Amino acid sequence: MEKRSIKKDALAGIIKKVAGDMLVYAPVKEEDGVFFRALGAGMEPQTTYANTKNAPKNIFFPHTEKMMKYTRTDKGMEFVENGDPAKDAVLFGSRPCDAKSFTLLDLLFDQEKYKDPFYCDKREKTIVVTQACVHPPYSTCFCTSVDGSPTSEAGSDVMLTDMGDSYLVEFFTPKGEKLLKYFGDAKPDAAAEAKKKEIAETAAAEIVSHIPAKEIKPILDVNFEHPFWNTIHQRCLACGTCTFLCPTCHCFDISDEVKYDDGIRVRNWDSCMFPMFTQETSGHNPRPSQKERWRQRTMHKFKYYIDMFGAISCVGCGRCVMYCPVNIDIRKIVTDISKL
Numbered sequence: 001m002e003k004r005s006i007k008k009d010a011l012a013g014i015i016k017k018v019a020g021d022m023l024v025y026a027p028v029k030e031e032d033g034v035f036f037r038a039l040g041a042g043m044e045p046q047t048t049y050a051n052t053k054n055a056p057k058n059i060f061f062p063h064t065e066k067m068m069k070y071t072r073t074d075k076g077m078e079f080v081e082n083g084d085p086a087k088d089a090v091l092f093g094s095r096p097c098d099a100k101s102f103t104l105l106d107l108l109f110d111q112e113k114y115k116d117p118f119y120c121d122k123r124e125k126t127i128v129v130t131q132a133c134v135h136p137p138y139s140t141c142f143c144t145s146v147d148g149s150p151t152s153e154a155g156s157d158v159m160l161t162d163m164g165d166s167y168l169v170e171f172f173t174p175k176g177e178k179l180l181k182y183f184g185d186a187k188p189d190a191a192a193e194a195k196k197k198e199i200a201e202t203a204a205a206e207i208v209s210h211i212p213a214k215e216i217k218p219i220l221d222v223n224f225e226h227p228f229w230n231t232i233h234q235r236c237l238a239c240g241t242c243t244f245l246c247p248t249c250h251c252f253d254i255s256d257e258v259k260y261d262d263g264i265r266v267r268n269w270d271s272c273m274f275p276m277f278t279q280e281t282s283g284h285n286p287r288p289s290q291k292e293r294w295r296q297r298t299m300h301k302f303k304y305y306i307d308m309f310g311a312i313s314c315v316g317c318g319r320c321v322m323y324c325p326v327n328i329d330i331r332k333i334v335t336d337i338s339k340l
Contacts, residue, residue, distance in 0.1 A: 002171040002180060005188040008047075011160075011167060014182050015045045015092055023089040025059055027052050036091075050137030051095050055247035055319065057105065059091055060122045065267045067118065067254070072261040086122040090179070092129045097143045097315040099130045099155035101247030107309040108250060118267075127175050130156040134199055135206060140318030142209040142331060148315055150203035151196075161196055168192050211331045212338040213302060213312055219340050220303040224295075228340055232333055233290035235326040240271035242320035242328075243297070248313045251277065272296050298333060 006014065018024055019039045026045035028037040033053040034046055070079045102123070109119040133141075133150035143149060153159055157176030161168040168188050171177045243249040253270040256263055270277055273294075278287045287293050305313035314330075321329050 002177055003188050003192075004169040004171075004180070004183040005163075005166050005186045005192070006169060006183055007166055008162070011047045012045060015039070015047075018090055018092075018179065018182055023087050024092055025056065025089065026092040036093075045092065047093070047131075049093075051098075051317065051319075052093075053245070053319070053323075055101065055245060055317065056091055056094050056098050057101060057247050057250075059089070059126065060102065060119050061105065061109070061250060061252075063269050065118060067265045067267055069262070069264045071263075082118065086125045089122075089126045090129060091126055094128060094130050094156075095133055095317070096130055096150060096152040096154070096156070097141075097148055097317040098247050099128055100143075100148050100152055101315045101317075102128065102155040104248050104305075104309075104311055104313055104315070105250060107305075107311060127157045127179060128155060129158040129160065129176070129179070132159055132161040132199075132203070134162045134203055136203060138318055138322065139208055140321040140331075141207055141316060142211055142213075142318060143316035144204055144207045145209070145211045145213045146312045146314050146316045147214070149200065150207065151200040161199060163188075163192065163195060163199075168196055209318070209331060211334045213314065213316075213334055216334055216337045217303050217306050219337055220299055223337075223340055224299075226340060228337065229291050229295045232328070232336075233294040235328060236273070236290040236294060237326060238273050238275060238290060238293070239325065240273045241323050241325065242330075243271040243273055244269060245319040245323055247315055247317055247319075248301075253277075272300070298330075298337070302334065302337075 015024060015026055024039045025036050026039050027034045027049050028043055029046055034049045035054050036052050036056045036059065037043065039045060066082055066084070068079060068081050070077055105119070106123070109116040110123065136150050143152070148154070151161065153172060157171070157173045158179060159170045159172065169183050171180060243251065249271070251270045251272055252267050254265060254267050256265050275285070279285045287296060301313040305311060321331060
């Protein structure tokens, strides 16, 4: 594994240099938040920030995505698959929780039998550069409860660890090594590995929120009809904030937009929190209230994904806790389930 050391004040220049050669997504300050954006002229990448408001899943799984277009001709229908293949790109500055989310999305979109060509194309062509959380930013972070850590390498091609006056840069994959030429030739000193281990242990100890996420599946297995499900949904506004900000939620809808003889097929994000998500053409809705929808959300993350892929579909980023307008807290829900 290749390793480099760079001065901290050199990082922004390196990002801009990479952006001069290829597409770069990076954290950018906008009003009162930091968001992942494609870097353009005059945009300053953030190198010191807590975490972005939006998870970077939209880079591989866009909010809106054209799947194909079609035209009615005298000879019949002509179909053309999406004519916009992914570009080589770098996702800079993802936190370890977000990088791990890509490995969870891979389990769904990049299976041996079923592969989503749109997702896989973007994933294959994007280099993920992660910044370790030397100091976990929020009291709502709970990555260590869901098989993660503030310095986890999962899902990363390159990782930067703040060592004080410099960054330790580690290149984990051949894809990540394509960026070696931008980081110079300076190698880390002999003490870097020990210091990194110390940083990792300190960062993990700073996580203050802990939940029994790995213990509740056996309880969920036998409590689908438990009265508990009547207690968590009353405040829910069905706004979908928790699902749209979540790094691992992946519900979508497919629709056709037609004008005269031309049409396009579009995939858009959807949410299990929306009343219309399971509405059938007959008018029947198998999840008629927020009770059933919240049960589905909880079961999906902490039971169904484990049943299918052996992994919890949550990375503990805490966005759903921070931004829920009515303060529904998944940590409390999991803790309460553990006591059933």
